[in-house]
Amino acid sequence: MTACGSWESGSVRIGHSLNKKEEKFVARRRKKIQKSLKKLNITCSDETEVPNIALLGSGGGARAMVGLLGSLDQLKEAGLLDCVLYLSGVSGSTWCMASLYQEPDWSTKLETVKNKIVQRLSGSAVSWGDAYDKLMKYLDQKLSDPKEISLTDLWAAMVITFVKEIDEHTLSDQRDKLSKDPFPIYTAIDKQYKQNNDADPWFEFTPYEAGYSLTGAFVETSNFGSKFKNGRKIKDQPEMDMLYLQALCGSALADGDANNKFLWEQIKAYSGYKGLLDSLDGCALPLMYLLRERFSHSFSPSTDVDLQNLWIWGRNYNFLYGMKDKAVPAALMKSKMRDYIDAGVLLNSPYFSVLREERDIDLIISLDFSEDDPFETVREAAKMCKKRKIPFPEVNIPDDKNKPKDFYVFKGRNTPTVIHIPLFNEVNCGGEVGIKKWWDTYMTFRVTPYKPKEITDLMEVAGQNIKNNKDNLLEQIRLATEKKQL
Incomplete structure (x- = not known):
């Protein structure tokens, strides 16, 4: 067992710190972000003034997958994508992420990568x-x-x-390919802890580590699923591939x-x-x-x-089994197996992956592809954070449930700023009737695959939320930078 920012191969890491390799990535990425901000006429004298920006993609099945792709396309077009430090997803958004990160430096050639993904989704099914x-x-x-x-x-x-593909790559395959893209975080929850209000069910997967976000208990990603006892690996298992990870996160x-x-x-x-x-x-x-x-x-x-x-669902060996550590809840160390499922059944946006104190996030851009209540994710995140004493702005929900606008900002003292963008809204859908029409077409539990025109239409309407709010996004990035400089 290790208690620092890195791990020994085959051991558990306990501690509220970033993995050392993630730290190195963040340092490199912040230099790139600094240059991107300068192009947007936002000046930072050094990297310490660069705001840490997290982009979140909610769940929503194929709708979230396509919607996130359209949003990222417009963020790139607006020159804002290179300002993002972390990209984290739940459920369907992780399907989009898995497709993107197959290509090293995908954000530098997004038009080509996007067209490749759209062509695949529009094509014939896997036999x-x-x-x-x-x-x-x-x-x-x-x-x-x-x-x-x-x-x-x-x-x-x-x-x-x-x-429409069988992706047999692994997440740890991406370790040496993380260069010019935001740092990816895939999310799930511990099903046994879902009903325990005092526990930490939030689980994350990165190219380096997998583990409990708030507890601070991690294992090397390539060792997730292997058999552990007393903090040491005792039986090696093959690393799950990206198809299985998409199934686990989207279950x-x-x-x-x-x-x-x-x-x-x-x-x-x-x-x-x-x-x-x-x-x-x-x-x-x-x-x-x-x-x-x-x-x-x-x-x-x-x-x-x-x-x-x-x-x-999602049953895997518990890498914390048999350990004795006061920093870890006792219940987590007793069972040999744990079940990991879609985080969307508890909170349909990956707030808690980026709210780890050590990630020091200044601005969260939440792209919400959720069905039904367009404010449920941000409202529930605020409630959960208040209970856990995690800094989060107060969320005053407007009376816009049936006809939401396309841009909301929530701020607080000593909290990250949260931007909330509902997918279908009165701006890009033309009012309440138009919103309902879009939801009827892109319902979550739709069995038939999207037709090619439905894919391009959904990408376009999601992209409009970015295009229409380029100036608003830029202003919040500017304000986050100024706040960082104080």
Whole structure:
């Protein structure tokens, strides 16, 4: 176990500090940001006056994936993307991030990368045979210990339907490629801690570390999923690939019986998925028992397997198991396994990944692609921060729920400034009727993939929120810089 900003390979790091490699990245990035600010006529005498800016992408399935891409495109066009230090996402926004970070220095060639992603999303689907083969690879890695099998393995094969690729790269592959882009943070939550108001459920993945954001307990990302005891790795497991990470971060269906029912109804509606499930017979019997017992009560397996215990998502070995450290909640160190799911089931925006004190964020730009209440994420973030005594501005919600505007700013003393941008609003959608029309088209649980025109239309309407507010964004960046200089 280590307690500094770096780790020993195969050990747990406990401490409220940045990973040493993240620190080095931040130092390099701030120099680039300083030059970008100068081009915008914002002068910083040295790097200490450069504001730390975090860009957040909320969840929202394919809508969030496409909406974030359109927003980033316009931020680049406005000359503002190079001012961003961190890019963090929940659920569907992580699908966009995973596509972007396949390309080193994607922000320097965003037009080309964007067109490549749009072409992929507009193209033909990955074959069911390839999806099935990928699922079998996941199961083959875990059948030696069935406790590791979860529905996230199956969900990863289904996520292929939305992202239209099988990405077998790993997050740690990006370590040596982080140069000219914002630092990526993918987010999830610990399901067992979701209902515990005093616990820290917030979990993050970066190219360097994975761990509990607020507790300050981390492990090298390439070792997440390996077996640990007393803070040391005792059994190596292959690092999860980016497809599985997208499934884990985008597993909103993991929470609630209603969502589970919806999932199965959609599976039954498509013969391809049905065929995929049927083909599991004899290959992954425990998982098949799990699926059929949960979704079809007429199935009676002749096994001693505890099917209810197998109804799990995102199950991985707990790297904190067996440790004794006063800085870590005791409950986190008792269980051998933990379940990690979509952070959006608790808060649909990754505020707590960037609110770590050591990241010292001055300005948060929150792109909200959430359905229903357009202010829920920022309001709930304020409540949660108040309870945890984390600096966050007071959030006074205007009476704009059904027809939100396209730009809100929340400020406080000794807090980061928060910019909140709802996706569909009265400015880019033409009023309440127009907003409803857009939501009817881009609902979260839409089964059919977007058509090419729907993709370009969604990117354009998301981009309008940036284009229409370029001056407002620039002014808040200027004010954050001036505040930093005081």
